[in-house]
Amino acid sequence: MLVWSRSGRALAWLFGGTLIAVVYGLPLAMIALASFAGQWNSALPSHFTWLHYASAVRGDSAAMLRASLLTGAAASAVALAAGTWAALALRRVAGPSRRLLDLVFFIPSAVPSVSVGLGLLVAFSRPPVLLNGTVAIVLVAHLVLVSAFAYGNVAAGLARLGHDIEQMAASLGARPAYTLRRVTLPLLTPYLLAAFSLSFALSMGELGATIMVYPPGWVTMPVGIFALTDRGDIFHGAAVTILLAAATLVVLAGLSALPAKAAARR
Amino acid sequence: MAAAPASAAGPLLAVPPLLLLAATFFYPLALILHRSLAGAGGLSLAHYAVILGSALFRSALVNTVAIAAAASAGCLLLGLVLALLIAFVPFPGVRLLARVIDTFIALPTFLVALSFTFIYGSAGLLNASLMSVFHLGLPPLDFLYSRWGVILAEITVYTPFVLRPLLASFSLIEAAQIEIASSLGAGAWRIIRQVILPAALPALLAGGSLCLLLTTNEFGIVLFIGAKGVTTLPLLIYDKAIQEFDYTAACVIAVVNVGLSLGLYSLYRFALARVGGAGAGLV
Numbered sequence: 001m002l003v004w005s006r007s008g009r010a011l012a013w014l015f016g017g018t019l020i021a022v023v024y025g026l027p028l029a030m031i032a033l034a035s036f037a038g039q040w041n042s043a044l045p046s047h048f049t050w051l052h053y054a055s056a057v058r059g060d061s062a063a064m065l066r067a068s069l070l071t072g073a074a075a076s077a078v079a080l081a082a083g084t085w086a087a088l089a090l091r092r093v094a095g096p097s098r099r100l101l102d103l104v105f106f107i108p109s110a111v112p113s114v115s116v117g118l119g120l121l122v123a124f125s126r127p128p129v130l131l132n133g134t135v136a137i138v139l140v141a142h143l144v145l146v147s148a149f150a151y152g153n154v155a156a157g158l159a160r161l162g163h164d165i166e167q168m169a170a171s172l173g174a175r176p177a178y179t180l181r182r183v184t185l186p187l188l189t190p191y192l193l194a195a196f197s198l199s200f201a202l203s204m205g206e207l208g209a210t211i212m213v214y215p216p217g218w219v220t221m222p223v224g225i226f227a228l229t230d231r232g233d234i235f236h237g238a239a240v241t242i243l244l245a246a247a248t249l250v251v252l253a254g255l256s257a258l259p260a261k262a263a264a265r266r
Numbered sequence: 267m268a269a270a271p272a273s274a275a276g277p278l279l280a281v282p283p284l285l286l287l288a289a290t291f292f293y294p295l296a297l298i299l300h301r302s303l304a305g306a307g308g309l310s311l312a313h314y315a316v317i318l319g320s321a322l323f324r325s326a327l328v329n330t331v332a333i334a335a336a337a338s339a340g341c342l343l344l345g346l347v348l349a350l351l352i353a354f355v356p357f358p359g360v361r362l363l364a365r366v367i368d369t370f371i372a373l374p375t376f377l378v379a380l381s382f383t384f385i386y387g388s389a390g391l392l393n394a395s396l397m398s399v400f401h402l403g404l405p406p407l408d409f410l411y412s413r414w415g416v417i418l419a420e421i422t423v424y425t426p427f428v429l430r431p432l433l434a435s436f437s438l439i440e441a442a443q444i445e446i447a448s449s450l451g452a453g454a455w456r457i458i459r460q461v462i463l464p465a466a467l468p469a470l471l472a473g474g475s476l477c478l479l480l481t482t483n484e485f486g487i488v489l490f491i492g493a494k495g496v497t498t499l500p501l502l503i504y505d506k507a508i509q510e511f512d513y514t515a516a517c518v519i520a521v522v523n524v525g526l527s528l529g530l531y532s533l534y535r536f537a538l539a540r541v542g543g544a545g546a547g548l549v
Contacts, residue, residue: 002354002444004456009355016351023344023422024367027381030391034384044391082283089279100419101280103535110531112483113499115520118507119294122301122517125530144291197518198372205374208500222374226489229380241380245373252372 034240051238061240064224065247066206072218075142076150076199081197082143083150087158088184101157102155109148116144117212141209146199153198157191198253204248295524302517314435317518322502327522330482330498333413337420339478342470344421347429349466350458352429353436364433371426376486377417384417386410411493419487424480428473435469436462471537479530482523499523 003009037045086105088099102221108116112184120141124131130139139167165187169179185192214223221244228237303309317323320413352364370378385391387406400406409415439462441516447457485500497505499519 002350002448002457008454012351012355015347016355016357017530019344019348019405020367023425024370026385027378027422031377031381034381040389052395052499078426082286086280086283087312089277089283092279097277101284104284105287105422106289107531110360110479110483110534111291111295111524112503112527114437114503115524116291118513118516118520119291119298121507122297122513123294144287147287147291152268176535201294201372205372206378207374207376207489208504211489212504214317214436222486225376225380227488229383230492234380234383237380238384241374241377245377248372249369252477257357 029176030248031238032242035242037235041095048170054235055236063223064219067218068221069247071142072200072203073139074138075146075203076196076216078143078152079147079199080192080196083147084154084192086151086153091158105151106148108144111205113145113208114212117141117209120213131258133215135215137213138210141213142203142206145206145209146202150195150199153191153195154188161187193255195256197252201248204244291461295541298517298520302451302521313514317515323519326497326499326502329413329496333416333498334478335482337424337481338474340417340421341425341428342474344425345432345473349429349432349436353433367426367429369422371479374486375423375484376490378422379490380488382410382415382419389393396466410491413496415491415493416488417497419491420481420484424477427480428548430468431469431473435466438466468540471540475530475534475537479527482530483527
């Protein structure tokens with residue numbers, strides 16, 4: 001406790017509460033309000049409607065939701081597999097080569113997404129591999145952009161795990177593959193879920209690389225929201241944004257509830 | 267042995283994920299560099315001379331640096347104020363509020379830019395209220411469609427990245443230390459200055475340099491605010507490649523942008539190495 005007087009504390013709370021409400025509460029409230037706005041000619045909407053949501057769950061917007069969910073799930077799954085493989089392999093490397101390899105797996109997180117998209121356009125619009133205009137180039141873009149975050153979470157988990165339990169399993173005669181499957185991976189589960197969740201959330205909100213590479217039939221939600229707002233359809237855009245945020249948070253909440261359930265069953 | 271701390275096979279085992287990363291990331295980056303250097307008879311810097319000298323590129327570079335610096339400074343200030351309140355003057359429900367702010371990390375960045383149109387836009391909440399209260403004919407505030415709009419949106423979006431390591435480092439300060447300082451007569455400001463800030467310095471460095479990197483790379487907020495004349499490097503790359511089909515110009519700008527980002531990333535890694543465990547959870 002830093003402020004002891006009753007009045008000082010009340011003042012600090014009033015200040016903090018107002019600050020958080022204006023900076024974080026207001027944007028969320030206003031975008032939610034806009035998604036229901038029928039007409040908005042004065043300070044606040046004059047009447048409300050479900051129409052934006054009704055059209056957001058049909059047709060184009062439903063296809064966007066599907067594209068985003070599939071892209072996020074596929075890119076995060078591959079990133080998780082590759083990141084787990086890399087983190088497990090690097091655990092057996094020591095010294096400067098480990099630091100260098102660690103840096104190599106982190107670097108994609110430092111490069112701006114638009115440049116990642118540009119690189120993919122330049123690289124895969126010509127032989128030997130032609131991906132431009134396919135769904136695959138979107139998946140690759142998302143895979144690259146989330147890969148460092150998946151690797152980072154698994155590597156952090158492995159660093160906390162230590163080697164004791166695995167060494168015990170090995171000393172009791174467990175083979176490496178058996179130890180990996182029955183000891184290491186189960187212990188890692190919370191970190192694997194965290195890695196997948198973060199990757200999925202980042203992929204759902206990804207705009208910079210996707211807008212560079214997406215083919216006409218695979219419009220993700222962020223790209224679709226920009227198209228909507230760019231042509232002035234801002235209330236519809238707000239409704240799709242709310243759906244995007246809700247879909248992301250629902251998946252994250254579901255994934256974070258999993259380890260607790262697994263622990264309860266044990 | 268599966269559990270051996272280090273072995274000669276380690277680097278070999280890392281080859282498959284390295285190959286994947288090389289094919290999907292390093293190969294495209296190398297082609298960007300190659301394309302930017304392509305000349306009539308081999309490699310040349312001719313494209314760089316043209317583009318780096320153009321007014322468009324220079325204004326984008328100035329915008330990128332100015333916006334990133336101002337937004338990061340704002341994130342540090344707001345993050346510090348919020349962290350001090352949450353950690354040291356806690357009120358009921360504050361942990362829940364901290365978690366709500368934390369979820370902004372999981373939300374798309376353009377959400378804030380879009381909601382700002384409804385709050386600070388020319389027909390938004392603030393302008394419409396001011397117009398009806400003061401009987402004005404025109405919206406009085408138009409800062410949203412300038413650098414300031416982008417800066418304010420980025421401060422909102424990236425402050426959680428400062429808040430997280432700060433709260434982690436504040437949790438390591440012993441409450442007794444503050445109570446003793448307080449009972450010896452030190453006021454709140456003096457405790458902040460002499461006890462809390464020195465302990466938080468590494469976290470501020472790590473959070474601030476991460477904000478510099480993220481705001482330099484930010485694309486969605488700049489695109490959604492869409493202010494005339496507020497073009498940053500990522501937006502200029504998008505304009506050149508997608509609107510004008512000028513891949514070579516886009517590649518030259520991308521080389522500069524990636525160079526800048528990698529420089530900022532090394533600054534962040536350097537700062538993170540000083541924080542140690544307190545930076546966990548950030549990449």
